[in-house]
Amino acid sequence: MEAIARPLRQPVRMxxxxxxxxxxxxxxxxxxxxxxxxATLEQSPGFFVGKPVVLDLSAVDLSQSxxxxxxxxxxxxxxxxxxxxxxxxxxxxxxxxxxxxxxxxCVLTQNEKKKPETRPKPTSLLLDSQVRSGQSIIxxxxxxxIVGSVSSGAEIVAxxxxxxxxxxxxxxxxxTNGNTAARIYCQKIEAELLAIDGYYRTAEExxxxxxxxxxxxxxxxxxxxxxxxN
Amino acid sequence: xxxxxxxTSGKGGVGKTTSTAALGATLAQMGEKVVVVxxxxxxxxxDLILGAERRVxxxxxxxxxxxxxxxxxxxxxxxxxxxWLLPASQTKDKDALTDEGVSKIxxxxxxxxxxxxxxxxxxxxxxxxxAMRYADEAVIVTNPEVSSVRDSDRIIxxxxxxxxxxxxxxxxxxxxxxxxFDTARAARGEMLSIDDVLEILATPLxxxxxxxxxxxxxxxxxxxxxxxxASSPAARAYIDAARRLMGETVPxxxxxxxxxxxxxxxxxxxx
Numbered sequence: 100m101e102a103i104a105r106p107l108r109q110p111v112r113m114x115x116x117x118x119x120x121x122x123x124x125x126x127x128x129x130x131x132x133x134x135x136x137x138a139t140l141e142q143s144p145g146f147f148v149g150k151p152v153v154l155d156l157s158a159v160d161l162s163q164s165x166x167x168x169x170x171x172x173x174x175x176x177x178x179x180x181x182x183x184x185x186x187x188x189x190x191x192x193x194x195x196x197x198x199x200x201x202x203x204x205c206v207l208t209q210n211e212k213k214k215p216e217t218r219p220k221p222t223s224l225l226l227d228s229q230v231r232s233g234q235s236i237i238x239x240x241x242x243x244x245i246v247g248s249v250s251s252g253a254e255i256v257a258x259x260x261x262x263x264x265x266x267x268x269x270x271x272x273x274x275t276n277g278n279t280a281a282r283i284y285c286q287k288i289e290a291e292l293l294a295i296d297g298y299y300r301t302a303e304e305x306x307x308x309x310x311x312x313x314x315x316x317x318x319x320x321x322x323x324x325x326x327x328x329n
Numbered sequence: 330x331x332x333x334x335x336x337t338s339g340k341g342g343v344g345k346t347t348s349t350a351a352l353g354a355t356l357a358q359m360g361e362k363v364v365v366v367x368x369x370x371x372x373x374x375x376d377l378i379l380g381a382e383r384r385v386x387x388x389x390x391x392x393x394x395x396x397x398x399x400x401x402x403x404x405x406x407x408x409x410x411x412x413w414l415l416p417a418s419q420t421k422d423k424d425a426l427t428d429e430g431v432s433k434i435x436x437x438x439x440x441x442x443x444x445x446x447x448x449x450x451x452x453x454x455x456x457x458x459x460a461m462r463y464a465d466e467a468v469i470v471t472n473p474e475v476s477s478v479r480d481s482d483r484i485i486x487x488x489x490x491x492x493x494x495x496x497x498x499x500x501x502x503x504x505x506x507x508x509x510f511d512t513a514r515a516a517r518g519e520m521l522s523i524d525d526v527l528e529i530l531a532t533p534l535x536x537x538x539x540x541x542x543x544x545x546x547x548x549x550x551x552x553x554x555x556x557x558x559a560s561s562p563a564a565r566a567y568i569d570a571a572r573r574l575m576g577e578t579v580p581x582x583x584x585x586x587x588x589x590x591x592x593x594x595x596x597x598x599x600x
Contacts, residue, residue: 228489232480233486248531250479250482268529
């Protein structure tokens with residue numbers, strides 16, 4: 100017995116489906132119209148990316164080579180032409196996008212995701228507790244305020260000023276983004292290191308006599324100055 | 330409800346194990362059912378301080394690994410019926426501790442005891458972080474020295490961030506226990522004062538334990554100092570601290586220097 104496996108014939112399935120596309124209506128002069136396209140692209144470069152485009156040539160009278168040129172210049176701008184309408188079929192060559200008929204108007208729905216509402220980034224950071232040894236508070240976007248002391252071995256890094264309502268025993272680095280006007284304020288300085296915009300003073304270079312009262316640290320040229328607040 | 334209390338410090342040699350044993354024994358004497366858990370895997374000491382080193386069969390790690398059950402590993406103190414010890418393993422290291430294992434054992438201990446005292450190892454690594462992980466309260470043992478105070482500060486920061494309580498947005502209740510307070514050196518200004526320590530650490534004080542030979546003597550005979558010589562100043566300070574842990578209000582005694590003969594003879598310097 101012979102067993103011949105006949106390949107099962109699969110019927111070709113075809114279904115109708117409609118799509119939404121942008122339709123361009125070029126007008127004369129074509130060069131001027133292309134400039135408009137360029138201006139749109141300049142404002143939002145990704146505007147036509149991944150979107151099919153149909154050319155409606157009913158408003159212009161272009162030869163075959165003219166149509167060819169138009170399609171090419173659109174492709175150079177990364178705009179793919181899906182089809183052409185409003186023109187005689189004999190004006191189109193085989194290498195051009197096919198002729199489309201029977202298009203209907205519809206409302207273009209923007210399915211771009213709405214950007215989540217971006218709140219402006221906070222420009223200050225408030226800490227309501229003591230900063231313990233080994234903890235590091237880094238806030239490049241602005242001022243840091245600490246209601247409590249900063250322990251030995253802790254560090255505060257701020258793009259803006261640093262305000263400490265307590266004793267500073269650790270390291271404080273203000274104005275790290277090049278902000279020379281940043282300052283460090285604290286109730287009492289027993290700091291290991293003070294720095295503003297990269298200029299620093301270590302504990303050894305801090306005059307102990309001036310430190311037992313509320314003080315501010317600021318940058319005078321390239322010298323870190325410590326002055327009492329009252 | 331059971332309370333998990335971690336005795337921790339960051340720095341080594343400040344008196345964590347001594348304090349765990351003394352506080353555990355005192356709480357047990359007060360009628361609480363207490364277990365002291367040694368988290369210092371690989372360097373266990375608590376069994377020695379409690380005089381139970383010759384009775385260890387199974388340990389913490391055996392229970393974590395399922396080799397023994399909790400009842401087999403718990404050692405009952407010979408002097409106090411209410412005091413139990415869960416010893417650490419001496420042959421393993423801290424890597425043998427797992428978060429799940431510790432969590433399971435602590436949960437089981439909670440059902441059996443009033444107080445679970447975790448004796449933390451020194452350092453801020455795995456052993457220390459797991460010892461504090463499930464704590465409700467913490468005793469931070471600090472010597473009045475800058476190094477010890479800074480390390481304690483670091484540990485307090487970890488108690489506020491790395492514990493289960495902290496992750497749930499609650500706080501571990503913290504108590505500061507100052508140990509090895511040398512009255513003579515403090516009088517000469519060679520140590521940080523109590524006020525300095527309290528200002529830096531900003532944590533409520535639960536007791537000040539004076540530096541004492543009694544503590545050393547007690548650990549040599551394998552007995553918590555509160556049992557060995559309950560009338561010694563160190564023992565009395567531990568008993569007061571344990572009463573404060575129980576919520577009693579006990580006035581704080583700052584140890585005063587004992588005047589020796591030479592002090593009395595040469596105590597007053599001419600102006």
